[in-house]
Amino acid sequence: MKRPDAVTAIAVLLLVLVLAGGALSYAAYPGEYGAEGVSTATGADFRLRSSLSTEYGVIAIDNGTEAPVSKLYIFIDPDYVPYCTDASGADAYITQVEKELLRCGFDNFERVDAKKLLDLMLDPPSAVEMGILIPFGTLPDTVYTGQPADEFLNWTAKGGTVYWMGGIPGAYKVSEGEDAVKVSSPETVFSFVTGASKGEMIADEPVDPMCSALNLISTSTRFALSPAYPGVEGMGVKTSDGRCSISAVKDGPGTFFVIAGIPGSEQRHDLSILISAGITYQSEVADFETGAFRGHTASSLEYTSTNVSVYVIYGGYFPIFGKRIIG
Amino acid sequence: MAFKNLGTVICPGCFSIYMSEGRGAKGIKAFIARHPAVFIAIVGLAIRACLIPFFTYTYDVYHWALTISNLRSGEGLYGLSGYYYTPVWGYFLAGIGSIADLLRIADFGDMFYSLAFVNGSEWDYYQALVCTPAFTILVKATLTIFDLITGYLIYVLVKEHTGDGKKAVAAFGLWFLCPIVIYTSAIHGMFDVIAVMTLVLTVLLLFRRRYGLAGAVFAVSIFTKFFPFYLTLILLVLVLKQEKEAVARRKALITLVLGFVAMFVLIYLPQIIDGTFLDTFSFVTSRVSEISVGPEIKDVWNLIQTIGYTVVIMLQVVILSVLFVIAWRTYRLPQEGSEFVAKYMHRLMLSTAVIFLWTPTPTYLMILLPFLAYAAVTRDENYIIPFVLISVFSTLYALAMHNYSLLFQLYGYFGAVPLDYLVGGIGWLDGTLFNITNRTLVNISLGLAETLSIYAIYLFTYWGYMKRNPREGKV
Numbered sequence: 001m002k003r004p005d006a007v008t009a010i011a012v013l014l015l016v017l018v019l020a021g022g023a024l025s026y027a028a029y030p031g032e033y034g035a036e037g038v039s040t041a042t043g044a045d046f047r048l049r050s051s052l053s054t055e056y057g058v059i060a061i062d063n064g065t066e067a068p069v070s071k072l073y074i075f076i077d078p079d080y081v082p083y084c085t086d087a088s089g090a091d092a093y094i095t096q097v098e099k100e101l102l103r104c105g106f107d108n109f110e111r112v113d114a115k116k117l118l119d120l121m122l123d124p125p126s127a128v129e130m131g132i133l134i135p136f137g138t139l140p141d142t143v144y145t146g147q148p149a150d151e152f153l154n155w156t157a158k159g160g161t162v163y164w165m166g167g168i169p170g171a172y173k174v175s176e177g178e179d180a181v182k183v184s185s186p187e188t189v190f191s192f193v194t195g196a197s198k199g200e201m202i203a204d205e206p207v208d209p210m211c212s213a214l215n216l217i218s219t220s221t222r223f224a225l226s227p228a229y230p231g232v233e234g235m236g237v238k239t240s241d242g243r244c245s246i247s248a249v250k251d252g253p254g255t256f257f258v259i260a261g262i263p264g265s266e267q268r269h270d271l272s273i274l275i276s277a278g279i280t281y282q283s284e285v286a287d288f289e290t291g292a293f294r295g296h297t298a299s300s301l302e303y304t305s306t307n308v309s310v311y312v313i314y315g316g317y318f319p320i321f322g323k324r325i326i327g
Numbered sequence: 328m329a330f331k332n333l334g335t336v337i338c339p340g341c342f343s344i345y346m347s348e349g350r351g352a353k354g355i356k357a358f359i360a361r362h363p364a365v366f367i368a369i370v371g372l373a374i375r376a377c378l379i380p381f382f383t384y385t386y387d388v389y390h391w392a393l394t395i396s397n398l399r400s401g402e403g404l405y406g407l408s409g410y411y412y413t414p415v416w417g418y419f420l421a422g423i424g425s426i427a428d429l430l431r432i433a434d435f436g437d438m439f440y441s442l443a444f445v446n447g448s449e450w451d452y453y454q455a456l457v458c459t460p461a462f463t464i465l466v467k468a469t470l471t472i473f474d475l476i477t478g479y480l481i482y483v484l485v486k487e488h489t490g491d492g493k494k495a496v497a498a499f500g501l502w503f504l505c506p507i508v509i510y511t512s513a514i515h516g517m518f519d520v521i522a523v524m525t526l527v528l529t530v531l532l533l534f535r536r537r538y539g540l541a542g543a544v545f546a547v548s549i550f551t552k553f554f555p556f557y558l559t560l561i562l563l564v565l566v567l568k569q570e571k572e573a574v575a576r577r578k579a580l581i582t583l584v585l586g587f588v589a590m591f592v593l594i595y596l597p598q599i600i601d602g603t604f605l606d607t608f609s610f611v612t613s614r615v616s617e618i619s620v621g622p623e624i625k626d627v628w629n630l631i632q633t634i635g636y637t638v639v640i641m642l643q644v645v646i647l648s649v650l651f652v653i654a655w656r657t658y659r660l661p662q663e664g665s666e667f668v669a670k671y672m673h674r675l676m677l678s679t680a681v682i683f684l685w686t687p688t689p690t691y692l693m694i695l696l697p698f699l700a701y702a703a704v705t706r707d708e709n710y711i712i713p714f715v716l717i718s719v720f721s722t723l724y725a726l727a728m729h730n731y732s733l734l735f736q737l738y739g740y741f742g743a744v745p746l747d748y749l750v751g752g753i754g755w756l757d758g759t760l761f762n763i764t765n766r767t768l769v770n771i772s773l774g775l776a777e778t779l780s781i782y783a784i785y786l787f788t789y790w791g792y793m794k795r796n797p798r799e800g801k802v
Contacts, residue, residue, distance in 0.1 A: 007483060008532075015540075018594065020418075021417075021418025021419055022418045026403060029400075029424075052399060053427070053428045055433045200446055200447065202446060202447050204444060217438055237440055237443060265408060292431075292433035294428070316435065316436070319396065319400070
């Protein structure tokens with residue numbers, strides 16, 4: 001029998017490899033992942049499983065007197081185009097945020113347009129445990145005109161949380177079908193933006209243990225709140241003068257989180273983990289464990305606090321699965 | 328893989344047998360004389376082995392890790408952003424991810440916050456999240472295998488066409504020891520070599536009249552990186568010239584097209600099913616974030632790039648026209664047999680050069696190197712000059728583009744580079760001379776040198792023609 005020549009063999013092998021890779025990409029993935037946890041007298045026991053070799057992190061977060069967000073509204077409206085992108089760019093980015101949230105273990109979100117946003121502001125059921133994402137630094141004039149009496153303020157007044165990305169809070173507003181315009185003095189409505197960063201500064205010091213435990217990756221500080229403003233807490237990575245890639249500040253009973261930088265993949269990553277892990281203004285790491293495994297592993301965390309969330313994330317800085325197993 | 332050289336077949340372990348016979352330097356010399364291709368392969372692999380664990384262009388390799396994590400979380404190749412190419416390389420990444428899983432490589436990368444100073448740089452492609460040596464070794468070892476197979480295919484091509492083992496070894500050596508080939512796979516971690524390997528394989532299969540297989544492999548080539556598409560016409564000319572009879576010609580073309588279409592459908596089936604087909608061409612439309620704040624054009628380099636993209640788009644008319652003319656004139660060649668093959672391969676090389684009338688990213692140039700090496704060893708040894716020029720200047724250009732980011736892995740995982748060195752170096756690149764950054768000046772200079780080294784091919788083609796046809800004044 002004639003032996004097949006090497007060139008033909010290479011060609012056939014190559015085609016087989018490509019097709020096998022294609023099949024693998026969609027048939028073999030995702031892996032099977034799971035995590036469970038129970039509270040104990042000394043903290044929590046957890047059990048993890050993964051069909052793939054992966055890094056894991058299990059983080060116990062003491063939330064003080066606050067409750068993690070359990071429902072997220074995302075503002076996006078094609079008729080109210082933000083200052084930094086167009087309608088299709090905004091939609092594409094929000095789609096990515098939604099997928100990232102799902103990957104990190106948070107599935108209770110809903111898009112709202114300008115009208116629905118106004119409805120929420122006029123009659124917030126009780127905004128505690130509810131968050132709203134303003135992704136591109138621009139509010140619609142249905143809820144915000146730059147005046148202290150604006151409806152948008154109802155949200156935090158009722159205890160809600162705001163996740164702000166893409167600019168200094170309150171710096172832009174937009175009317176239906178028009179271009180976004182700058183608001184001259186956003187600090188008259190949001191006093192905490194006084195001294196917020198307009199440019200980029202080098203942030204190379206992680207605010208640990210939170211930053212490393214949650215594998216936060218954004219190092220941008222553009223639009224970060226000033227640490228000089230009373231009550232501003234920093235998370236993520238900080239500059240030498242204390243400006244952070246994630247800032248949090250109380251606004252009445254509610255909370256404002258500012259995710260600094262131009263909305264990109266790093267901000268999306270940090271935002272999704274922040275929400276999925278249930279981070280609040282008062283959150284502190286009570287205990288955490290990291291490692292690598294394949295198959296099953298189990299261990300426990302030790303803490304004494306009572307208002308604790310335990311969050312699990314697989315994949316290290318390349319997350320593949322997340323779940324809040326307690327709280 | 329065994330390299331046959333002048334009737335000798337190498338078996339694994341031969342080298343150690345030579346050494347164990349106690350011949351020392353003489354033994355090595357004898358080994359090299361008898362098995363030069365194996366010696367070149369060993370040297371090439373040794374060079375790569377020294378580079379692979381330590382030097383990495385972090386930005387692209389980070390995206391390979393991100394792609395695998397997207398696959399692992401069930402988002403496919405295009406569900407979450409991070410992968411901006413046609414699917415073939417993504418499928419290889421799926422395989423690399425599985426090997427990582429088998430080898431229990433769980434840590435793909437770590438954040439080195441001290442590298443966050445790069446945020447202040449004008450260049451956006453520094454990455455503080457640096458992939459682990461284990462992961463990068465896995466990626467780059469895969470690419471090195473393709474380097475080696477490509478070299479073997481070049482060897483076979485030259486050997487088949489000339490019957491000269493020495494020339495075949497020389498062509499293999501030119502490829503496998505070429506700095507930009509080594510750089511692209513062993514440092515950059517970029518997959519251009521797969522497109523090159525499949526292109527050379529397509530040419531070999533066409534010469535062997537295995538048209539169905541050639542069509543399928545060509546589909547893999549095009550949908551790995553797009554540049555082989557430019558050579559469609561001249562590859563079709565080879566079929567037309569080989570098959571003189573109308574029936575055989577029709578059959579060959581149908582088989583070729585069927586092979587191509589079948590493979591295209593198989594490659595794209597997942598994206599056709601999940602509705603992400605158009606996303607696979609995002610490298611043509613956009614690979615950057617849609618969100619922007621402030622003016623896009625930051626400095627002279629950005630301006631040059633913006634103008635450059637426009638020029639590249641406009642040049643496509645010229646490039647496609649010239650490629651058509653070359654293909655047509657090749658079709659009209661009166662020569663047959665080995666004479667035709669020699670001319671055909673020369674024009675194939677010229678066609679690969681014509682693709683880059685503009686200044687390409689250095690790794691793109693790899694597509695012309697197998698054919699330039701072929702021309703240098705079979706047609707005109709003076710082609711070695713543009714080969715060397717392209718190799719050197721494209722590598723320098725790549726080094727200048729990626730600069731200090733190549734040391735991030737060495738800094739983060741081995742502590743072998745002080746942070747101050749990186750800060751100072753990147754700071755110098757961001758420094759200005761007459762309001763133009765040093766980075767821009769270096770890039771312009773080396774980009775120009777790279778372009779001129781490509782153009783040197785035309786110069787040597789003209790000189791070669793004049794040498795062979797001294798009385799005629801035109802090409």
